[in-house]
Amino acid sequence: MERLLLIALVGSVTAVLLRAVRTEYAVIVGIVTAVLLLVFGIGSFTGIASVFERACTEFGVSSALPASALKILGLAYLTDLGVNISKDAGQQAIAGNLELGGRILIVSCALPSIVSLLETGAGLIRETLT
Amino acid sequence: MNRAVFLLTVLLLPLCFASVPEKAGDAAEALVASVDLSEWDDWFTQNTEGIAFKPSDFLRRTVNAEQANDPDAWKKAALEVVFPSLKTAIQYGMLFLGLAVLASVLRGLDTSSATAETAEIAFRAIASTAVLLVVFTEIRSASLVLKRVTNTSEVLLPILLGYLTLGGMEHSAAAIAPLFSLLSDLVLNVFSRIVVPLAAIGGVLLALDVSGNGNLHPIGRILIRGAKWILATVCSVFLLFSVFRGATAGSADGFLLKTAKLALGGIPAVGGVVTESVETAYQCLMLVKNALGFSAAALLVLIAVKPVLSAALMRFALRGASALCEPISGRPYAELLRGLSDTMQVIVLAELASLAMALFALSPVFGVGRFS
Numbered sequence: 358m359e360r361l362l363l364i365a366l367v368g369s370v371t372a373v374l375l376r377a378v379r380t381e382y383a384v385i386v387g388i389v390t391a392v393l394l395l396v397f398g399i400g401s402f403t404g405i406a407s408v409f410e411r412a413c414t415e416f417g418v419s420s421a422l423p424a425s426a427l428k429i430l431g432l433a434y435l436t437d438l439g440v441n442i443s444k445d446a447g448q449q450a451i452a453g454n455l456e457l458g459g460r461i462l463i464v465s466c467a468l469p470s471i472v473s474l475l476e477t478g479a480g481l482i483r484e485t486l487t
Numbered sequence: 488m489n490r491a492v493f494l495l496t497v498l499l500l501p502l503c504f505a506s507v508p509e510k511a512g513d514a515a516e517a518l519v520a521s522v523d524l525s526e527w528d529d530w531f532t533q534n535t536e537g538i539a540f541k542p543s544d545f546l547r548r549t550v551n552a553e554q555a556n557d558p559d560a561w562k563k564a565a566l567e568v569v570f571p572s573l574k575t576a577i578q579y580g581m582l583f584l585g586l587a588v589l590a591s592v593l594r595g596l597d598t599s600s601a602t603a604e605t606a607e608i609a610f611r612a613i614a615s616t617a618v619l620l621v622v623f624t625e626i627r628s629a630s631l632v633l634k635r636v637t638n639t640s641e642v643l644l645p646i647l648l649g650y651l652t653l654g655g656m657e658h659s660a661a662a663i664a665p666l667f668s669l670l671s672d673l674v675l676n677v678f679s680r681i682v683v684p685l686a687a688i689g690g691v692l693l694a695l696d697v698s699g700n701g702n703l704h705p706i707g708r709i710l711i712r713g714a715k716w717i718l719a720t721v722c723s724v725f726l727l728f729s730v731f732r733g734a735t736a737g738s739a740d741g742f743l744l745k746t747a748k749l750a751l752g753g754i755p756a757v758g759g760v761v762t763e764s765v766e767t768a769y770q771c772l773m774l775v776k777n778a779l780g781f782s783a784a785a786l787l788v789l790i791a792v793k794p795v796l797s798a799a800l801m802r803f804a805l806r807g808a809s810a811l812c813e814p815i816s817g818r819p820y821a822e823l824l825r826g827l828s829d830t831m832q833v834i835v836l837a838e839l840a841s842l843a844m845a846l847f848a849l850s851p852v853f854g855v856g857r858f859s
Contacts, residue, residue, distance in 0.1 A: 409585035413617060415578060426613045430592055433606035437596050460605040467609030471697075474616040478691035481623050485630060485684040 364393050384446045391438050421469065428466050432459060568793050576800035579621060583808035583824060586614045590816035608697055615694040615823060618805075622827050625801050626687055628794045629834045633679045635790050636841045637671045640848070643783045647852055650779055659851045666729050666848040674844055677721050678837045685714035686837075690830030693823060707826060714833045722840050729847050780852035787845050795838045802831035 368390025376383040410423040436459025443452035528543050590610055596603035644667045651660035689710035696703040805828035813821035 406589070408581065409589060413582065415582075422613055422617050426586075426589055426610060429606055429609045429613070430589065433593060433596055433602055436602045437600065440600070440602065456600070456602055459602050463602070463605050463609050467612050470609070470613040470616050474612050474619065474695065474697070477616055477619045477623060478695060481619065481626060481687050481691055482684065484623075485626060485687040486680070 361394055361397055364390060364397065368393070384442070387445055388442055391442065395434065395438060422473070425466055425470050429463055432463050432466060435459070436463075568796060572793065572797045572800050575797060576804045579801055579804040580808050582621070583618065583804065584811060584815075586617060587808070587812035587816040587820060590614060590812075590820050594817065611697040611819060611823070614820060615697055618823065618827055619691065619694045621801075622690060622805075622830065625798050625831060626683065626690075626834055629798055629838050630679055630683060632791050632794045632838050633675055633683070633841055636787065636845050637675045637679075639787055639790055640667050640671050640675075640845055643667075643786070643849075647779065647783065647849075650776065651852070656776075662851045663848060666851070669725065669728060670844055670848050674721055674725050675841055677717065678841055682714045682718050682721075682837050683834060685710050685717070686830045686833035689714065690827050693826030693830070696819075696823075704822070704826070708829075711826075711829050711833060715836070718833065718836055718840060722844065725844050726847065729844075729850070776852060780849055783849055783852070784846055787842060787849075791838060791842045795835065795842065798831060798835045798838060802828050802835055805831060 368386060372383045372386045372390070375386055406423070406427050409426070413423045436455060439455045439459070440452045443449075443455060525543070590607075593603060593607050593610055596606065644664070648660050648664060651657070651663070689707040692703045692707035692710065696707070805824050809821045809824035809828060812824060
């Protein structure tokens with residue numbers, strides 16, 4: 358946590374100082390800081406993900422489900438990161454398009470799970486009725 | 488006609504025991520040997536998922552008041568049933584909490600952004616699928632329990648009827664026959680064809696409400712509540728019916744035997760001896776009958792105990808996870824777990840009610856012939 362705090366603090370101060378001199382450098386510092394925060398944050402997240410994956414395997418839940426869940430989380434965070442960077446750089450149109458692309462990717466990732474949810478529900482009802 | 492057959496049985500039985508009236512235990516053992524429980528033994532071995540219990544052996548031991556080879560066998564069996572179910576429930580809890588923690592990661596995103604909203608819906612679909620798959624396994628096992636109780640009742644009935652008729656307890660035999668047929672034809676059918684499907688459909692509707700706007704929640708909740716009402720109504724009707732049928736049967740049989748005893752006691756010179764023999768023979772019959780009833784009850788309980796316990800613990804795991812998840816992952820996910828825990832509650836109640844009613848249907852076997 359201290360590391361994350363330090364990176365955020367240094368990145369923010371540097372970006373603020375650079376913005377007065379060269380705006381493009383401030384944007385680059387912002388990107389690097391955001392990526393570093395994400396990378397260090399993900400380090401502790403892998404522990405949670407592996408516990409979840411193990412629990413799913415133990416109960417016969419398809420391994421595609423935890424994989425899709427993690428993919429959705431990753432896509433959501435990357436899209437959010439990209440959108441925020443684009444907005445910081447003043448590129449609203451790029452931010453909007455990136456958001457749309459991210460949402461389409463998330464939906465396409467979740468589609469098999471939604472189909473699986475419908476199939477499981479239908480299977481459960483069919484089995485209890487017969 | 489029934490009375491004539493009964494009196495004949497009562498009059499003939501003392502002749503069987505007259506030679507050794509003091510060895511009531513031997514007579515009871517002979518009676519036990521005449522009851523073929525191999526079908527129960529086979530049925531039990533096939534249906535109890537590894538619980539070491541043999542009805543015929545249990546009956547013999549009960550009649551002879553013998554200690555089991557291993558006095559701690561029951562304790563060990565209980566531990567074997569409880570610990571794996573508890574472990575599974577804890578793992579379920581871990582799975583649900585893991586899902587909640589993952590869902591909470593999404594809350595780190597700007598909640599007003601469209602990406603966060605889409606990701607949350609997508610993630611909820613995945614979480615719903617995972618939880619529904621786990622609940623599916625439990626509902627499948629509950630349907631199996633209902634089928635097993637139905638089939639076990641069908642296996643128990645002919646032996647119990649045969650034995651009660653042999654012992655002259657025809658009123659009781661006449662009482663349990665319709666009770667068991669009501670149980671397997673109506674009650675268990677209503678449970679497995681209406682109550683469980685309604686609860687399952689309710690649970691599925693709650694799980695399908697992935698957008699979190701709660702449109703499907705009211706319908707799901709109504710279906711689950713409806714399933715509970717049907718369950719309660721069927722139970723009440725069955726209990727009322729069984730009380731009316733069973734209450735009179737035992738008294739009728741007891742009264743008939745007491746009359747026979749008094750009539751025999753009135754025979755000059757030999758009346759007292761014959762009455763004593765009748766008493767000994769009748770006590771043997773009662774001993775075997777009660778042991779047989781207890782074996783049947785143990786058979787039913789042991790067949791259902793493991794799945795019922797597992798479903799009950801699953802319900803508590805869902806409920807506990809829902810309470811723990813609410814502050815971590817937000818209301819919609821907690822609502823999903825709470826809704827599915829309600830579905831599981833109906834399933835557990837249906838399993839317990841079917842077991843309780845099967846035991847209640849057996850009550851005339853325990854209750855008849857209590858007279859002095």
